[in-house]
Amino acid sequence: MDYNTQKLLGIQDLDITFKEDWLIYRKDRRNRMAQIIEGSLEKRPSHCPSCGVAWESTKDVYAHGTTPKKRVIQLTEINNQPTYLELTIRRSKCRHCSVVSANHLPNYFVKRRKSISVKLHLKILMELKNPTNCKKVASICKTGYQIVYQTSLQIAHYINDLDSRPLPRVLAIDEFKATRDCEGAMAFIAMNWESGQIHTILEDRRSHKLLEFFNGYSYEERCKVEFVVMDMNAAYDSMVKKAFPKAQIVIDRFHIVQHLTNAFKMIRIQEMNKLNRHSGEEAKKYRRLKRFWRLSQKDYSCLSSESKYYPLFDRYISAQDIALELANYSPVLKETWEFYQLLLGYFKDRNADYFFDLIRESRSSEFLPQNFRNKLAFLLKKEESIRLALSVPYNNGLVEGTNNKIKLLKRSAFGYRKHEHLFARIYWMQADTVYSV
Template sequence: MSIAKNIKCTDENTSKSIKQILNIKDSHITFSKDAISKEIVHGRMANVFTGLLTGEANRCEYCGFDSIIRHAYQDSWIQLIPYQEVPTYLHLYKQRFRCTQCHHTFSAKTYYVAENCYISQALKFAIAVDLKKKISMQDIAKRYFVSTKTVERVLDSFFEEPRKKLTYLPKHLLIDEFKGTSDCEGAMCFIVSDADTGKIFDILDDRRNFKLRAYFQRFTLKARKQVTHIVMDMNASYDAMTKEVFPNARISIDRFHIIQQMTRAFNKQRIQAMNQLKKSDPQAQKDYRKLKKYWRTILKKNAKLNYTSFKQFPLFQRRYLTESEVLDYLLSIDDQLRQSYEVYQELLAAFDAKDFTEFFDLIESLPHSLNDGFKKAIRYLRKHKEAITNSLKYPYSNGKLEGKNNLIKVIKRIAFGFRTFRHLRMRILIQQNICEII
């Protein structure tokens, strides 16, 4: 195509200034005095830098002969990083070459933009950097005036998934699951991390046993034998798989889930005691409201109760009472609730002292008059006796992994969900610096 004469008139000072602003180091790109303008591009006012790309071609790219002549110029609109929230473009006129032997034509090339691409490498890199932050791909697309598909292409091209060495596994593993995307094969995704460093080891799109077994059996038997400790929740299916795949590993139940099991059992009994109160009795209605409002007090450990400080409690006629006095009244409402509370506190004390012998002795000697639902939930812990004993004997817990799960929830919430597991997985690994920009 024809090109205006003033564009060919290179101004060294202007060219040097613009190249410093745009961080262009290609000596074949030049600018004239009138290189900067404001124009409407794609329906929006934009900053436009008009430049010229020249160069030399010794041989034809297609046939290899040296019968090359200069042909014409071809213009292209290259999108740059926005300046002051305004879209910015490089209107670049590229020198065309023609082969007299095979009659093919081709353009001069520059590192500043990939071949057959209209987005500068600098803009792609800026998008890649933003992908490491807690921000949705839609917001990144809006920030740089590109499409969401462009952001996805940058995600796929700038980051490479880490390759696992099949001869290595962390010595201590933390495993858990989280809700995945609609294209996952299983209902939940599986995450595994190193217990010593807290670093995510891998994320799978399925937590079913046969999938996990197939995944871990890819690793050498020597690597699997080096795994000595695994921490999980009370999912029995994991227990069967891990014993088969990791022959030397001790299984521990995460301590949080053990406490949660006991707390939920006692809290259910509190709700049951509330529901048994007669709604027609005014005093029973008051007790109902007290059990409902002060649920935190009744679930709190004895060691954390306040026995000395007085404060007003609205449902106790705004009298000044200690927290322990409020607790005594709540437990006096129901005898079975008081009995369960005593067992609940004894179990918590033994657990905090890491005395697994006393802990299981208490479970084995539960009173016959104890609430049936509470008793059943507590006795369920006997099923995991070995794993609970290991959790009290060894210092490993799923705390680090639960933090990663919270991060995953934040990433999903900010992005309003992900369509594909691959993109969700990549965003998690990128945010954790496991995938680096290539």
């Protein structure tokens, strides 16, 4: 085998000699047709690993046969087939201490007592960054499931040994459903908004557990947190005020719009259920409200003005006209929809003064339903955090995206038994670099 071929295979500079017919094909222990590269490692070590005497001539050392078994190392696949390096290793016996030893391959090629090369190990780690299960990774890398599973366990041990990270300036927090062995019903996740990296994952989201964790940091460290991005969870609100003395709470803008949307949806369903759904003109109105509910909840300015034929209306009509017609089916629905569209417009323009002035005016309105006004009045309790959300660029999109990846990971793996393994995979998927563990 020439040097360029060795370089292509990634086995150059290993002091391995190859015979003329160095490539053979046979089935491996998993009954797959594999490519076997045969070679021998004959170069003896420079000194005795036992007594440390330098081996300079045959007066110090002599050949002592080969190892009882050939060493088989799996390489990365070639031509979509598993590839192995099968080595016959020469042994040497020290004349000074009578210890028999064999030469070893360098650690940059294969780690001690490992059956896969470092390159294949890194490829497995790269595949584990995707939200997929270990069996799928083993199929992609043409290796065994146990090898991939043991690599994932090494990730868990590595993550547990990491030092705690300093608190970031902008902290984004949320919760997600983890595993059954967690103490709480939901797990807690906190991320560094500026770097996009996970700061911590805890198996319990209850306030006293979160305070116990964050109080482990010094007071000076906790004062470095300037903004905490979160949803409208009241428990998180009180916890943040106790744990981070100088932090300002930023309510995620998506959750504010969701709160407005749910308030209007409640009124739409109430008015829709008052209609006779079985016969007559009211039945048509009911079907239209049920079929095109998304159009009535969207921002009117974002709807299309292009007319299309809709069988339920039996005419050509645009999305904007559909939203207007649905609102006119009830006086209460029309008043609520117009008020809801005004709120969405002010929020989209980030006009906090008009937004909250309109909510305050709604408290004395005689036309808006009481439950709708109560929903809007709740936003006044979060006015400071909502005003801040409209003036700063921070949001919880990063955490929500990570939560979606966690759901994909759990679904692909058909669930996890231990939260340590799940948390380690989450940390690893969000890591910015890949390195050997």
